[in-house]
Amino acid sequence: MKLVILSGRSGSGKTTALQALEDLGHYCVDNLPLGLLPILTEQLQREEHHVDRIAVGIDARNLPHQLSDFPAILDQLKALNMACEVVFLDAADDTLLKRFSSTRRKHPLSNDNLSLVEAIDREAEMLSSIRSLADLVIDTSNLDVHTLRDMIRERVVKRREKLSLLIESFAYKRGVPHDADLVFDVRVLPNPYWHMELRPLTGQDEPVRNYLDQQTESAQMLDDITRFLCEWLPRYEKNDRTYMTVAIGCTGGQHRSVYMVEALVQRLSNLGVDVQQRHLELSR
Structure with missing residues (x-):
């Protein structure tokens, strides 16, 4: 029961x-x-x-x-x-x-x-x-x-017996989500907002993805966050954690954080991790 x-x-x-x-x-x-x-x-x-x-x-x-x-x-x-x-x-x-x-x-x-x-x-x-x-x-x-x-x-x-992982993007201008267990700040990455042709787009759009893919910092940040989660999530699970929410934030929650969540979920899914995602700012 x-x-x-x-x-x-x-x-x-x-x-x-x-x-x-x-x-x-x-x-x-x-x-x-x-x-x-x-x-x-x-x-x-x-x-x-x-x-x-x-x-x-x-x-x-x-x-x-x-x-x-x-x-x-x-x-x-x-x-x-x-x-x-x-x-x-x-x-x-x-x-x-x-x-x-x-x-x-x-x-x-x-x-x-x-x-x-x-x-x-x-x-x-x-x-x-x-x-x-x-x-x-x-x-x-x-x-x-x-x-x-x-x-x-x-x-x-529908959660399996193993740890349930959710990765969400958010906007720092609205504050850190109350449900976040781990928070990563990607405001250090180059901001597509300052390029007028990219400003109305989001991290889900190909032009924004292409722009951030070309930035060395983006690959380094993605590698580091992936390495951290792969190292520590199993340890949280062994410590009887059943849920983890990872929040990734940028200033407006539209470009960099969305891009990073999408890329991170794709990479973790390829590694066999059961992961869900949501974008808080885009859902408004």
Whole structure:
């Protein structure tokens, strides 16, 4: 039996993710009191019609003392020989503010004495013990519901037993993604932006690829990042890491970082590495 504990801040997409898991065959329970989680799993293990996959949504509506006890509860589950994965969804504060403002929903923690901004901050504190133990953190700031559902399917449900690797490009002008485990800065490479004929294109377009292929620094950077990942990813995997997100950034997230992600994914795929990719800026 496999248990997915799905948590995250309000407005980050937990409902969408939990619905995706249910559609993909999980027995789903939302907003379960954390203290009942070991009891639920024991009961389901004893069921005549065995349940293979469970997904439980945990959020800030839980009892505060049980949220702080999450590490101990997780240890209890592992003592029951339960295969557990903790998935945490998050988004930038300004994104969460916009989502609540546009939907006119009330934040579960906000009240007459606590503003929306304060509620968002308070929720981050309350869920910090879960986030710190998450196997996978997904930053949904730039994801629509369809992309999030696809990511849950590919990275959580269909994931092989070996480490799941995602390489993403991003723009430093918008900040480093919240879900990045490793970050590489390629702003040192020559910038196609300063060539007017290349400016409107992206790193997926042949003229930009040709330009960067001609730069000695591009090949050196690609070789170095490939060598680093090939050396260290197996060690992360041996250390029980099930997910890794590698973020590669340039100033605008349009040319150099996209080019590097595309080239790196191609090279790693040729080496037999199971890898996925996404381009945060291009998806806007």
